[in-house]
Amino acid sequence: MEISIDIDDPVPLFTQLVTQVKQAVNQEKLAPGDALPSIRQLANDLTMNSKTVAKAYRILERDGVIQTRGYRGTFIHPEAKTNSTVDLNEWLHTTLNETVSKLKASGITDSEIRIAFSQVMNNNHN
Amino acid sequence: MEISIDIDDPVPLFTQLVTQVKQAVNQEKLAPGDALPSIRQLANDLTMNSKTVAKAYRILERDGVIQTRGYRGTFIHPEAKTNSTVDLNEWLHTTLNETVSKLKASGITDSEIRIAFSQVMNNNHN
DNA sequence: AGTTGTACCATCACAACACATGGTACATGT
DNA sequence: ACATGTACCATGTGTTGTGATGGTACAACT
Numbered sequence: 001m002e003i004s005i006d007i008d009d010p011v012p013l014f015t016q017l018v019t020q021v022k023q024a025v026n027q028e029k030l031a032p033g034d035a036l037p038s039i040r041q042l043a044n045d046l047t048m049n050s051k052t053v054a055k056a057y058r059i060l061e062r063d064g065v066i067q068t069r070g071y072r073g074t075f076i077h078p079e080a081k082t083n084s085t086v087d088l089n090e091w092l093h094t095t096l097n098e099t100v101s102k103l104k105a106s107g108i109t110d111s112e113i114r115i116a117f118s119q120v121m122n123n124n125h126n
Numbered sequence: 127m128e129i130s131i132d133i134d135d136p137v138p139l140f141t142q143l144v145t146q147v148k149q150a151v152n153q154e155k156l157a158p159g160d161a162l163p164s165i166r167q168l169a170n171d172l173t174m175n176s177k178t179v180a181k182a183y184r185i186l187e188r189d190g191v192i193q194t195r196g197y198r199g200t201f202i203h204p205e206a207k208t209n210s211t212v213d214l215n216e217w218l219h220t221t222l223n224e225t226v227s228k229l230k231a232s233g234i235t236d237s238e239i240r241i242a243f244s245q246v247m248n249n250n251h252n
Numbered sequence: 253a254g255t256t257g258t259a260c261c262a263t264c265a266c267a268a269c270a271c272a273t274g275g276t277a278c279a280t281g282t
Numbered sequence: 283a284c285a286t287g288t289a290c291c292a293t294g295t296g297t298t299g300t301g302a303t304g305g306t307a308c309a310a311c312t
Contacts, residue, residue, distance in 0.1 A: 039287070040287095048273090069287085070279090070287055071281045073286065097246050103222075111301095114300090116215070116222050165256085197256035197311045241270080244298080256311080257309100258309095262304080263302100265302095270296085271297105277288100278290100
Protein backbone atom coordinates (compact mmCIF):
# COMPACT_ATOMS: atom_id res chain seq x y z
CA MET A 1 0.00 0.00 0.00
CA GLU A 2 1.18 3.47 -0.84
CA ILE A 3 0.99 6.16 1.77
CA SER A 4 2.07 9.70 1.15
CA ILE A 5 2.40 12.21 3.95
CA ASP A 6 2.61 15.93 3.32
CA ILE A 7 4.46 17.83 6.02
CA ASP A 8 3.22 21.17 4.70
CA ASP A 9 -0.40 20.06 4.85
CA PRO A 10 -2.13 21.78 7.76
CA VAL A 11 -3.92 18.49 8.41
CA PRO A 12 -2.14 16.68 11.26
CA LEU A 13 0.12 13.81 10.23
CA PHE A 14 -1.74 11.16 12.20
CA THR A 15 -5.01 12.32 10.61
CA GLN A 16 -3.53 12.01 7.14
CA LEU A 17 -2.52 8.47 7.99
CA VAL A 18 -5.95 7.54 9.33
CA THR A 19 -7.68 9.02 6.29
CA GLN A 20 -5.47 7.28 3.78
CA VAL A 21 -5.89 3.88 5.38
CA LYS A 22 -9.67 4.32 5.38
CA GLN A 23 -9.57 5.41 1.75
CA ALA A 24 -7.45 2.41 0.82
CA VAL A 25 -10.02 0.17 2.50
CA ASN A 26 -12.90 1.83 0.71
CA GLN A 27 -11.10 1.49 -2.63
CA GLU A 28 -10.43 -2.14 -1.75
CA LYS A 29 -6.73 -1.64 -2.04
CA LEU A 30 -6.68 -3.13 1.43
CA ALA A 31 -8.79 -6.20 2.17
CA PRO A 32 -9.70 -7.77 5.50
CA GLY A 33 -6.84 -9.84 6.84
CA ASP A 34 -4.16 -7.87 5.00
CA ALA A 35 -1.16 -7.08 7.15
CA LEU A 36 -0.12 -3.51 7.79
CA PRO A 37 3.46 -2.41 8.31
CA SER A 38 4.58 -2.39 11.91
CA ILE A 39 4.43 0.91 13.73
CA ARG A 40 8.19 1.30 13.82
CA GLN A 41 8.55 0.19 10.21
CA LEU A 42 5.97 2.64 8.91
CA ALA A 43 7.39 5.41 11.06
CA ASN A 44 10.76 4.77 9.52
CA ASP A 45 9.41 4.66 5.96
CA LEU A 46 7.51 7.91 6.34
CA THR A 47 10.27 9.58 8.34
CA MET A 48 8.04 10.31 11.25
CA ASN A 49 7.93 9.45 14.93
CA SER A 50 6.66 6.05 15.97
CA LYS A 51 4.40 7.66 18.56
CA THR A 52 2.60 9.52 15.81
CA VAL A 53 2.02 6.35 13.84
CA ALA A 54 0.91 4.58 17.01
CA LYS A 55 -1.64 7.32 17.55
CA ALA A 56 -3.09 6.79 14.08
CA TYR A 57 -3.22 3.01 14.62
CA ARG A 58 -4.97 3.51 17.95
CA ILE A 59 -7.71 5.54 16.29
CA LEU A 60 -8.02 3.13 13.40
CA GLU A 61 -8.50 0.26 15.81
CA ARG A 62 -11.11 2.14 17.81
CA ASP A 63 -13.00 2.79 14.58
CA GLY A 64 -12.94 -0.92 13.76
CA VAL A 65 -10.82 -0.52 10.66
CA ILE A 66 -7.80 -2.47 11.85
CA GLN A 67 -7.01 -5.09 14.43
CA THR A 68 -3.81 -5.12 16.44
CA ARG A 69 -2.75 -8.54 17.60
CA GLY A 70 0.17 -7.62 19.81
CA TYR A 71 3.41 -9.25 18.78
CA ARG A 72 1.74 -10.71 15.68
CA GLY A 73 1.32 -7.32 14.06
CA THR A 74 -1.60 -5.31 12.74
CA PHE A 75 -4.23 -6.40 10.23
CA ILE A 76 -7.26 -5.08 8.42
CA HIS A 77 -10.46 -5.67 10.37
CA PRO A 78 -12.94 -8.22 8.95
CA GLU A 79 -15.63 -5.54 8.68
CA ALA A 80 -13.24 -2.74 7.88
CA LYS A 81 -15.13 -1.53 4.83
CA THR A 82 -18.37 -1.12 6.72
CA ASN A 83 -16.69 0.57 9.63
CA SER A 84 -14.65 2.95 7.53
CA THR A 85 -17.68 4.27 5.65
CA VAL A 86 -19.65 4.89 8.83
CA ASP A 87 -18.73 8.44 9.66
CA LEU A 88 -18.36 8.73 13.39
CA ASN A 89 -17.08 12.25 12.88
CA GLU A 90 -20.25 13.42 11.18
CA TRP A 91 -22.38 12.24 14.07
CA LEU A 92 -19.99 13.99 16.43
CA HIS A 93 -20.39 17.28 14.61
CA THR A 94 -24.14 17.18 14.24
CA THR A 95 -24.61 16.19 17.86
CA LEU A 96 -22.41 18.98 19.11
CA ASN A 97 -23.98 21.42 16.69
CA GLU A 98 -27.48 20.68 17.96
CA THR A 99 -26.67 21.31 21.60
CA VAL A 100 -24.57 24.37 20.90
CA SER A 101 -27.32 25.86 18.76
CA LYS A 102 -29.82 25.21 21.51
CA LEU A 103 -27.58 26.96 24.03
CA LYS A 104 -26.83 29.91 21.77
CA ALA A 105 -30.53 30.36 21.12
CA SER A 106 -30.97 30.99 24.83
CA GLY A 107 -28.74 34.05 24.64
CA ILE A 108 -25.80 32.35 26.31
CA THR A 109 -22.49 33.85 25.28
CA ASP A 110 -19.97 31.91 23.24
CA SER A 111 -17.49 32.51 26.03
CA GLU A 112 -19.82 31.07 28.62
CA ILE A 113 -20.43 27.99 26.51
CA ARG A 114 -16.71 27.50 25.97
CA ILE A 115 -15.96 27.85 29.67
CA ALA A 116 -18.73 25.49 30.73
CA PHE A 117 -17.53 23.06 28.06
CA SER A 118 -13.97 22.95 29.33
CA GLN A 119 -15.25 22.52 32.88
CA VAL A 120 -17.35 19.58 31.77
CA MET A 121 -14.41 18.10 29.89
CA ASN A 122 -12.33 18.30 33.05
CA ASN A 123 -15.02 16.54 35.06
CA ASN A 124 -15.46 19.58 37.25
CA HIS A 125 -19.11 19.01 37.94
CA ASN A 126 -20.26 22.49 38.95
CA MET B 127 -24.45 49.51 47.41
CA GLU B 128 -21.01 48.25 48.34
CA ILE B 129 -18.97 46.41 45.77
CA SER B 130 -15.55 45.03 46.48
CA ILE B 131 -13.31 43.71 43.76
CA ASP B 132 -10.30 41.52 44.46
CA ILE B 133 -7.58 41.75 41.85
CA ASP B 134 -5.79 38.69 43.20
CA ASP B 135 -8.94 36.59 42.95
CA PRO B 136 -8.61 34.17 40.04
CA VAL B 137 -12.28 34.84 39.29
CA PRO B 138 -12.49 37.37 36.43
CA LEU B 139 -13.32 40.91 37.45
CA PHE B 140 -16.49 41.16 35.37
CA THR B 141 -17.69 37.89 36.91
CA GLN B 142 -17.12 39.21 40.41
CA LEU B 143 -19.21 42.23 39.49
CA VAL B 144 -22.06 40.17 38.07
CA THR B 145 -22.09 37.87 41.10
CA GLN B 146 -22.11 40.69 43.61
CA VAL B 147 -24.98 42.50 41.94
CA LYS B 148 -27.02 39.30 41.85
CA GLN B 149 -26.24 38.68 45.53
CA ALA B 150 -27.25 42.21 46.44
CA VAL B 151 -30.56 41.64 44.65
CA ASN B 152 -31.13 38.35 46.44
CA GLN B 153 -30.36 39.95 49.78
CA GLU B 154 -32.75 42.74 48.86
CA LYS B 155 -30.02 45.30 49.25
CA LEU B 156 -31.04 46.29 45.75
CA ALA B 157 -34.71 46.58 44.89
CA PRO B 158 -36.43 46.89 41.50
CA GLY B 159 -36.16 50.44 40.22
CA ASP B 160 -33.02 51.24 42.14
CA ALA B 161 -30.46 53.09 40.07
CA LEU B 162 -27.01 51.65 39.52
CA PRO B 163 -23.90 53.74 39.10
CA SER B 164 -23.08 54.61 35.54
CA ILE B 165 -20.56 52.42 33.77
CA ARG B 166 -17.90 55.09 33.78
CA GLN B 167 -18.62 56.07 37.35
CA LEU B 168 -18.37 52.52 38.67
CA ALA B 169 -15.26 51.87 36.61
CA ASN B 170 -13.67 54.90 38.18
CA ASP B 171 -14.69 53.91 41.71
CA LEU B 172 -13.36 50.39 41.36
CA THR B 173 -10.27 51.50 39.45
CA MET B 174 -11.02 49.31 36.50
CA ASN B 175 -11.65 49.77 32.82
CA SER B 176 -15.07 50.92 31.69
CA LYS B 177 -15.19 48.15 29.09
CA THR B 178 -14.95 45.57 31.84
CA VAL B 179 -17.83 47.12 33.73
CA ALA B 180 -19.80 47.39 30.50
CA LYS B 181 -19.26 43.68 29.97
CA ALA B 182 -20.70 42.89 33.38
CA TYR B 183 -23.71 45.16 32.76
CA ARG B 184 -24.31 43.50 29.39
CA ILE B 185 -24.52 40.09 31.04
CA LEU B 186 -26.68 41.36 33.86
CA GLU B 187 -29.12 42.81 31.38
CA ARG B 188 -29.26 39.63 29.35
CA ASP B 189 -30.04 37.73 32.54
CA GLY B 190 -32.90 40.12 33.30
CA VAL B 191 -31.34 41.48 36.46
CA ILE B 192 -30.92 45.05 35.32
CA GLN B 193 -32.39 47.34 32.69
CA THR B 194 -30.36 49.85 30.74
CA ARG B 195 -32.32 52.84 29.53
CA GLY B 196 -29.70 54.54 27.46
CA TYR B 197 -28.99 58.06 28.50
CA ARG B 198 -31.26 57.64 31.52
CA GLY B 199 -28.94 55.22 33.22
CA THR B 200 -29.23 51.66 34.50
CA PHE B 201 -31.81 50.29 36.93
CA ILE B 202 -32.71 47.09 38.70
CA HIS B 203 -35.13 45.00 36.65
CA PRO B 204 -38.71 44.68 37.97
CA GLU B 205 -38.34 40.91 38.21
CA ALA B 206 -34.69 40.99 39.15
CA LYS B 207 -35.03 38.74 42.13
CA THR B 208 -36.71 35.97 40.19
CA ASN B 209 -34.25 36.23 37.35
CA SER B 210 -31.18 36.25 39.55
CA THR B 211 -32.16 33.06 41.34
CA VAL B 212 -32.99 31.18 38.17
CA ASP B 213 -29.74 29.46 37.38
CA LEU B 214 -29.18 29.58 33.66
CA ASN B 215 -25.71 28.28 34.31
CA GLU B 216 -26.91 25.04 35.81
CA TRP B 217 -28.96 24.21 32.75
CA LEU B 218 -25.94 25.04 30.61
CA HIS B 219 -23.77 22.60 32.52
CA THR B 220 -26.21 19.73 32.59
CA THR B 221 -27.01 20.11 28.92
CA LEU B 222 -23.38 20.10 27.93
CA ASN B 223 -22.62 17.27 30.31
CA GLU B 224 -25.27 15.07 28.75
CA THR B 225 -24.00 15.43 25.21
CA VAL B 226 -20.37 15.11 26.17
CA SER B 227 -21.09 11.97 28.16
CA LYS B 228 -22.96 10.53 25.20
CA LEU B 229 -20.00 11.25 22.93
CA LYS B 230 -17.42 9.90 25.34
CA ALA B 231 -19.43 6.72 25.73
CA SER B 232 -18.95 6.11 22.01
CA GLY B 233 -15.20 5.93 22.46
CA ILE B 234 -14.57 9.34 20.97
CA THR B 235 -11.39 10.93 22.26
CA ASP B 236 -11.44 14.03 24.42
CA SER B 237 -9.22 15.68 21.83
CA GLU B 238 -11.64 14.87 19.04
CA ILE B 239 -14.54 16.28 21.03
CA ARG B 240 -12.59 19.45 21.79
CA ILE B 241 -11.63 19.95 18.17
CA ALA B 242 -15.12 19.32 16.86
CA PHE B 243 -16.45 21.67 19.51
CA SER B 244 -14.24 24.56 18.50
CA GLN B 245 -15.12 23.96 14.85
CA VAL B 246 -18.80 24.08 15.70
CA MET B 247 -18.29 27.24 17.73
CA ASN B 248 -16.64 28.85 14.72
CA ASN B 249 -19.53 27.87 12.46
CA ASN B 250 -17.33 25.62 10.39
CA HIS B 251 -20.04 23.18 9.40
CA ASN B 252 -18.06 20.07 8.53
C1' DA C 253 -21.24 71.20 27.47
C1' DG C 254 -21.82 67.05 29.81
C1' DT C 255 -23.52 62.29 30.53
C1' DT C 256 -25.88 58.01 29.28
C1' DG C 257 -25.11 53.18 27.04
C1' DT C 258 -23.05 51.28 23.10
C1' DA C 259 -20.08 49.95 19.14
C1' DC C 260 -16.13 49.79 16.82
C1' DC C 261 -10.92 49.74 16.50
C1' DA C 262 -6.71 47.78 18.72
C1' DT C 263 -2.99 45.60 21.95
C1' DC C 264 -0.89 42.63 25.60
C1' DA C 265 -0.12 38.72 28.92
C1' DC C 266 -1.53 34.42 30.24
C1' DA C 267 -3.24 29.76 30.14
C1' DA C 268 -4.77 25.57 27.86
C1' DC C 269 -4.25 22.56 24.31
C1' DA C 270 -2.73 20.00 19.93
C1' DC C 271 0.86 18.07 17.47
C1' DA C 272 5.05 16.02 17.08
C1' DT C 273 9.23 14.71 18.82
C1' DG C 274 12.44 11.76 21.81
C1' DG C 275 13.81 8.20 25.39
C1' DT C 276 13.01 4.15 28.16
C1' DA C 277 10.75 0.09 29.44
C1' DC C 278 7.58 -3.88 29.48
C1' DA C 279 5.28 -8.63 28.34
C1' DT C 280 4.57 -11.58 24.62
C1' DG C 281 5.89 -14.15 21.29
C1' DT C 282 9.26 -15.93 16.90
C1' DA D 283 18.48 -11.81 19.88
C1' DC D 284 14.72 -9.64 17.71
C1' DA D 285 10.19 -7.66 16.72
C1' DT D 286 5.33 -6.80 18.07
C1' DG D 287 2.07 -3.22 20.35
C1' DT D 288 1.86 -0.45 24.32
C1' DA D 289 2.68 2.57 28.34
C1' DC D 290 5.09 5.76 30.76
C1' DC D 291 8.41 9.80 31.17
C1' DA D 292 9.54 14.34 29.00
C1' DT D 293 10.17 18.78 25.78
C1' DG D 294 9.21 22.31 22.26
C1' DT D 295 6.30 24.92 19.06
C1' DG D 296 2.33 26.90 17.45
C1' DT D 297 -2.47 28.10 17.89
C1' DT D 298 -6.49 29.62 20.22
C1' DG D 299 -9.27 31.90 23.57
C1' DT D 300 -9.68 34.73 27.66
C1' DG D 301 -9.40 38.78 30.44
C1' DA D 302 -8.32 43.37 30.66
C1' DT D 303 -6.61 47.40 28.93
C1' DG D 304 -6.98 51.74 25.90
C1' DG D 305 -8.79 55.06 22.23
C1' DT D 306 -12.41 56.97 19.43
C1' DA D 307 -16.97 57.85 18.10
C1' DC D 308 -22.03 57.93 17.98
C1' DA D 309 -27.20 59.22 19.08
C1' DA D 310 -30.13 60.73 22.67
C1' DC D 311 -31.10 63.55 26.22
C1' DT D 312 -30.48 67.23 30.46
